[in-house]
Amino acid sequence: MISKISGESLDVMAGVYSGAISSTPGMSAAQQAVSHTGIGSADVIANSYAVTYPIGVIGPIVCCILIRRICKVKLEQEYIMPVESVTCEPLNTVGSQDNTVGKSLLVVFWGICLGGAIGSIAIPVGLNVPLKLGLAGGPLIIAILTGHFGTRLGFIDHIITSGTSMTMLRELGISLFLSSVGLSAGSSFIQTIVNGGYMWILYGIAITMLPLLIVGLFARRHLRINYYILMGLAGGASTDTPALAYANSVANNPTNSLPASSYATVYPLTVFMRIFTAQMMVMIAAM
Numbered sequence: 001m002i003s004k005i006s007g008e009s010l011d012v013m014a015g016v017y018s019g020a021i022s023s024t025p026g027m028s029a030a031q032q033a034v035s036h037t038g039i040g041s042a043d044v045i046a047n048s049y050a051v052t053y054p055i056g057v058i059g060p061i062v063c064c065i066l067i068r069r070i071c072k073v074k075l076e077q078e079y080i081m082p083v084e085s086v087t088c089e090p091l092n093t094v095g096s097q098d099n100t101v102g103k104s105l106l107v108v109f110w111g112i113c114l115g116g117a118i119g120s121i122a123i124p125v126g127l128n129v130p131l132k133l134g135l136a137g138g139p140l141i142i143a144i145l146t147g148h149f150g151t152r153l154g155f156i157d158h159i160i161t162s163g164t165s166m167t168m169l170r171e172l173g174i175s176l177f178l179s180s181v182g183l184s185a186g187s188s189f190i191q192t193i194v195n196g197g198y199m200w201i202l203y204g205i206a207i208t209m210l211p212l213l214i215v216g217l218f219a220r221r222h223l224r225i226n227y228y229i230l231m232g233l234a235g236g237a238s239t240d241t242p243a244l245a246y247a248n249s250v251a252n253n254p255t256n257s258l259p260a261s262s263y264a265t266v267y268p269l270t271v272f273m274r275i276f277t278a279q280m281m282v283m284i285a286a287m
Contacts, residue, residue: 002203003281011040014281015048016200018274020207022056022240025137026274032132033282040282051197052204059208060234060243064250067216073227075250111146115139131283137275144268212238232262237270 003013011034018027027049031042067073119138123131133141212234219225219233228251235243247259 002206006199006203008199008203009040009044010281010284012044012048012200013203014040014278015045016052016203017207017281018045018278019049019052020056020059020204021238021274022053023271023274023278025140025271026278029132029137029275030278030282033279037282047197048200051193051200052207055201055204055208056238057240057242059205060212060238060240061246063209063212063216064231064234064243064246066213067220067230068227070217071220071227073220075227078227107146107150108143111142112139115142118142131276131279133272133275137272140268140271208238226258228256228258229262232259232264233266235259236263236266239267239270239274 002008002016003010008016011030014030015027018024018030027045030045034040034042034045115138117138118141119133121132121138123133216230216234219230220227225233228247231247231250232244235241235247244259244263247263248256251259
């Protein structure tokens with residue numbers, strides 16, 4: 001709708017949209033669609049993404065604060081779900097731990113390779129060009145399946161899924177990807193803002209905050225959704241990890257897992273939807 005009103009091209013709006021919801025996989029999928037169709041510019045997508053990405057990070061947090069103020073939420077009256085303590089059996093030796101971690105990392109490596117192959121499978125949707133899960137969606141599917149079945153069948157250890165190893169891999173991957181995005185967009189960033197990119201900021205604010213405020217206020221006022229759950233939903237629906245960190249800081253209780261649980265519930269589906277919708281914008285532009 002913003003594209004029709006403003007006259008902005010859909011490839012630009014794919015970048016604005018991805019940045020406004022802090023969806024790096026969505027931006028990557030849109031760039032892959034551009035390279036496949038030849039319509040639009042991957043650099044333009046990177047520029048518009050870079051302009052609106054800070055909004056996508058800060059916006060959900062601001063929405064949580066506004067909902068709390070508007071609905072006059074009293075945190076002490078919010079129900080806090082107790083978390084049962086989990087006892088992990090200690091590993092026998094350091095050597096066995098190293099072997100387990102090594103095998104688990106090998107499973108993760110092959111899972112990424114398999115996910116990349118699955119992400120390249122074309123999904124016909126009735127457009128000129130089929131959709132693909134891409135290098136983000138494919139590995140995500142395999143990761144979800146591996147995390148679910150791997151820990152139960154014993155070919156991946158809980159140390160990998162819950163320890164610092166996954167945090168390191170995730171942060172390293174995101175840092176490398178965003179560094180490449182920043183390098184490609186940085187040379188023309190200021191020029192982009194001056195030449196009309198400032199409007200992308202306004203579009204980004206609308207994309208980030210309006211849906212969260214409308215749905216959040218409805219959920220709180222009419223459905224009486226717990227505020228801690230609501231904060232997690234806002235972060236997960238925006239794929240915004242800093243919003244989850246803010247929710248946890250507001251909870252200020254190690255036994256309150258409501259923000260993390262609701263965040264994790266909606267996050268995978270949200271990632272898939274962002275990948276598909278960002279590609280759809282490019283595909284529609286190619287029609």
